[in-house]
Amino acid sequence: MDNSEIELRICHMYPDLLNLYGDRGNVLSLIRRASLRGIKVKMVPVSIGDDFDEKDFDIVFLGGGQDAEQNVIRKDFVEVKGPKVQSAIENGMVFLCICGGYQMLGKYYQEHDGTKIDCLGAIDVYTVGEDVRYIQDTIYEADFLKEEGVKDSGMLYGFENHSGRTYLGPSVKPMAKVIEGAGNNGKDGFEGAIFNNVYCTYSHGSFLPKNPRMTDHLIRLALKRRYGEGYELPKLDTESEDFARAALLRYKEKGNTAP
């Protein structure tokens, strides 16, 4: 198939409100790694009051926001767009959700004082807020990204910053194993969630730029879903990204090295 006929339609949900900790970089990554392959990219911001129709998109990005911002969107997301988002998820639409977006897809968020805030309930997870915030560099290992002979291909690098502890129900798989960091809840050694084609994580960093195989995985899933299982994503090098990954590992080993 000629890639100039291929199109990737990205829905960036609430970019004017959920745009914390560089999550914008995730959308840039999807755009970049698709465009470099000659794929036509369409990016549509969908915010409060805008219509969300799953027919218009191949992939949805939902980030996190400050409390004030998340309170602004909650009603629109849960009550107005909620049923449509839920059916898109059931139909296998590809989603990437980070931090607040991850929590909002779940069943509820329990605040420190015990108050439960209803969330969408599209995936079987719930979150409990606690006092201690996890703020650190993270390394995870994701089996589905491992490529034979490619060292470090399954590793995901990120930065976490959350006080919520998320617990997964039986229908949801964790996205990765925690190598460094706290992950979902600091207890079970897992990070993130996968349900159908929905990928959730606490990783900022930004997440996708330093994890190009994850970016490619999402693009591939989205395009196979649209153009059929036979669609092959063209090869694209990961040289710059690998340089950044190596630099990060070096930093982790040596610490701060101001002369």
Place this chain on the structure above:
Amino acid sequence: MASLRYHFAILSAKATKLALRVLGRGATTLPGKVAVKIDPKLLSKLCEGRDCVTITGTNGKTTTTHMITDIFRNCGYTVVTNVSGANLLSGVTTSMIFGLKDMKKAKKEGKKVICVLETDEAAYGKIACQIRPKVSVVTNLFRDQLDRFGELAHTRELIAKGLDTCEADILLNSDDSLVSELFKGREGRTIFYGLSEESMHYNNVTYPDKSGVLPASSDAEYCTGCKTKYTYTARSFGHLGAFACEKCGKKRQDPRFFVKYDLAKNPSDEGYELSLCDSGNAEVREKRVKLPIPGMHNFYNSISAVAACVRMGEKIGDKEGLSFEKCASALEHVEAAFGRMEKISIGDKKICVLLVKNPVGLDRALSFVAGASDAEGIYMLLNSNIADGKDVSWIWDVDFESKEFPEKVYVSGDRYGDMMLRIVYSGVDRSRIVAKPMEECAELLDQAIQASTPGKCLYILPNYTSMLALRSILVKRYHLKDFWK
């Protein structure tokens, strides 16, 4: 009579300073820290009966403090002020203790004294009651090291708390919806400053900010009261502009002090001309000045500095000595603080350091460099020490995509990989970028300076701790006098 405790605290601070000097270390905060341990009310005592101005907010604190200081000095005042960065209780106290000598001298000479104090926005809530400023400037609120400061709404609460523990006249940025809201309940003592609406960048046809693939992450697109999206008739940068909420009617207030500038001219040019205006009298006063420190964000710093000085003059009965015209003219003699756009000559080469600590600061710096006609190289340094914030993901919040990069690009800092990737993802070819780890940042600086052409400028954009490292490199390797202390 001051108490024994007070004198002992002062004495301890002086002893601490002496000890630090013997050790060859700077003494900008530790003496105050020691002194406050002995006398917790020390700052309050030091500020008793003084005429203080405080400057707080996310960006522009140091430059504005610098400008206010220079204006007062040019108008014949003795000024006590804090060293940039030393803006917590310990640093402010240190500055006041070591300012005592100058204050005594001024008294002898019959000169008036003003204390110009930069205060950290998160610390303001606790120290404003001790300083009891007569005038308090709030610059702006932007996302900044959220892992350290927490959410913006919280920072604003802390500033509000500080404002309510003193009786200062409050100078607020009219174009910042988050800041201007602080006037509620404090109407009688609030004065606004800003850009005139027709001067805002959004309207600019000659030097428009190009829009990139994605808009930069913004902080305040929605009304904090009724959660409706603001409409803007004009914008300067970030969320600053002529905002209005169609639902609840909240909107930008007309500022008393404002800047007018020629949209057809490039604000990155040196000696850039603009008009400062004061509409506080029967007729609007206007003064044309050459801005010594270029860049559009410095329009805000300039007008707030002039406003603070004029207001102080009105409060302390020196309307003549601190007239609008005098203050505005004095601004022309202000020099940049280190890391704030100062051009430094190294042989026949030139460098310019622009400290960048948060998304909007980086956005402004990149936009400035993109507009600078002498920009030949750019050297970006990104560290992630605690003072910088451990999290470097904020570099992705900035719209690099719309900014043109100079021909030569250098990258260092502990997070050189992250910064290199950020630049590559904005569309700059990997082969144009030289990226080296922090240990090699000095050699890379040599290389970058050597490669630059006389007459052109190498723009260096470090974040906080990488700037400190850079400063000591410049002193050691290039024998620049460390006159920034």
